[in-house]
Amino acid sequence: MLKQPAELGRATRISTDVVHAGEKRPFPHHALTLPIFQTATYTFENTADLREFMEGRMWGLVEGRAEYGRYGNPTVFAVEVRIAELAAGQAAVLMSSGMAAVTSTLLSLLYAGDHLVITDDSYRRTRQFCLTFLKRWGIETTMVPAGDLERLEAAIQPNTKVIVSESPTNPYLRVLDMEQLVEIAKRHKVKTLIDSTFATPINQRPLEYGVDLVVDSATKYLGGHNDLLAGVVVGSESLMAMIRQNQWVLGAVCDPHTAYLIQRGLKTLALRVRQQNQSALKLAEFLEDHDRVSRVWYPGLRSHPDHDVASRQMRGYGGVVSFELDGDLDATSRFIDAVRLPLIASSLGGVETLIEQPALMSYFELSTEERLEVGIKDNLVRLSVGIESTEDLMADLRQALQVG
Numbered sequence: 001m002l003k004q005p006a007e008l009g010r011a012t013r014i015s016t017d018v019v020h021a022g023e024k025r026p027f028p029h030h031a032l033t034l035p036i037f038q039t040a041t042y043t044f045e046n047t048a049d050l051r052e053f054m055e056g057r058m059w060g061l062v063e064g065r066a067e068y069g070r071y072g073n074p075t076v077f078a079v080e081v082r083i084a085e086l087a088a089g090q091a092a093v094l095m096s097s098g099m100a101a102v103t104s105t106l107l108s109l110l111y112a113g114d115h116l117v118i119t120d121d122s123y124r125r126t127r128q129f130c131l132t133f134l135k136r137w138g139i140e141t142t143m144v145p146a147g148d149l150e151r152l153e154a155a156i157q158p159n160t161k162v163i164v165s166e167s168p169t170n171p172y173l174r175v176l177d178m179e180q181l182v183e184i185a186k187r188h189k190v191k192t193l194i195d196s197t198f199a200t201p202i203n204q205r206p207l208e209y210g211v212d213l214v215v216d217s218a219t220k221y222l223g224g225h226n227d228l229l230a231g232v233v234v235g236s237e238s239l240m241a242m243i244r245q246n247q248w249v250l251g252a253v254c255d256p257h258t259a260y261l262i263q264r265g266l267k268t269l270a271l272r273v274r275q276q277n278q279s280a281l282k283l284a285e286f287l288e289d290h291d292r293v294s295r296v297w298y299p300g301l302r303s304h305p306d307h308d309v310a311s312r313q314m315r316g317y318g319g320v321v322s323f324e325l326d327g328d329l330d331a332t333s334r335f336i337d338a339v340r341l342p343l344i345a346s347s348l349g350g351v352e353t354l355i356e357q358p359a360l361m362s363y364f365e366l367s368t369e370e371r372l373e374v375g376i377k378d379n380l381v382r383l384s385v386g387i388e389s390t391e392d393l394m395a396d397l398r399q400a401l402q403v404g
């Protein structure tokens with residue numbers, strides 16, 4: 001069963017915060033909803049007004065205004081304030097995609113000659129950025145197996161600046177013990193960055209454990225409707241100020257309309273994630289009991305290697321379930337083709353249930369052997385549970401498991 005929220009008070013508050021946190025009412029013209037300030041730049045009354053702004057400007061958006069769209073937008077800013085509060089951070093910076101948040105953050109933290117440690121079961125493009133792009137600029141990466149904190153600590157060098165990990169990871173939903181991670185990082189004076197996309201602030205708040213930076217692909221649960229691309233990084237005022245100033249240069253800003261859609265999605269985040277937590281757990285239990293399924297990866301199951309850590313540090317186990325079918329690549333494809341309700345698509349976290357065979361989606365260009373090297377089996381299926389009826393989803397999976 002899902003464990004009870006550690007503090008009911010906090011859980012109730014987050015349901016309120018998703019709807020109201022950071023609001024500065026009344027909005028112009030007493031609009032109920034956050035206005036979309038669809039503007040590329042901002043005007044000044046006269047030169048004195050301009051001079052006053054320039055003299056006072058520190059972080060782009062001063063007293064509700066910026067000089068130019070890349071330096072700030074009131075709609076974007078309002079959403080950043082809300083996400084920061086939800087994640088228990090001092091500030092947040094919205095970006096044009098989750099990858100923009102990852103890359104802009106790492107580019108802000110690292111200099112030539114630095115080193116970083118990354119866990120292996122993490123988003124493929126994040127790994128690619130560290131292992132190929134950062135390497136070109138003289139930044140070395142050591143990859144360690146997710147879940148092995150001893151290897152992780154042993155990988156830390158005198159020039160290590162940051163430990164990068166996801167929790168839960170993709171696609172095996174490995175959960176990192178954040179208390180231990182932070183203890184190790186503090187001892188070595190290394191910063192920590194957690195990609196918390198799979199959990200959202202509803203299920204875990206890494207900053208409360210002392211993690212320095214949290215990245216979230218807002219494309220997934222925060223937006224929640226499979227209709228936008230965005231990312232966000234949350235942390236201390238000083239780190240966010242640095243990342244924001246670099247965003248002015250790197251340019252991966254979030255546009256105001258997308259920001260509005262994120263804010264609209266956030267209002268139902270607590271409801272959606274709670275439903276997805278419950279539904280995913282039931283489906284994971286169903287799959288684990290089924291003859292044609294050889295293995296289920298879901299942290300809410302006792303059989304998952306990180307069940308205990310997850311139960312301690314998460315308020316729900318999330319909406320993604322990965323499982324291995326009893327069969328080869330083609331048999332697995334036949335199962336996927338027999339499923340009617342879940343749509344075949346990459347991505348996760350939206351209201352629609354999505355299904356994919358990672359071997360043929362994110363890892364298509366690799367051979368079976370190369371895929372095995374990175375831990376992706378041909379018979380692996382990743383299910384991102386949406387908000388449809390659990391019974392309908394279960395019935396559909398049951399009929400599809402009879403095929404092939």
Ligand SMILES: *Cc1c(COP(=O)(O)O)cnc(C)c1O
Pocket residue numbers: 097098099100123166170195197198217218219220229230231
């Ligand atoms: C999707 C995803 C990303 C990348 O986000 P985009 O918005 O697609 O750029 C990063 N990390 C995780 C865990 C993801 O699921």
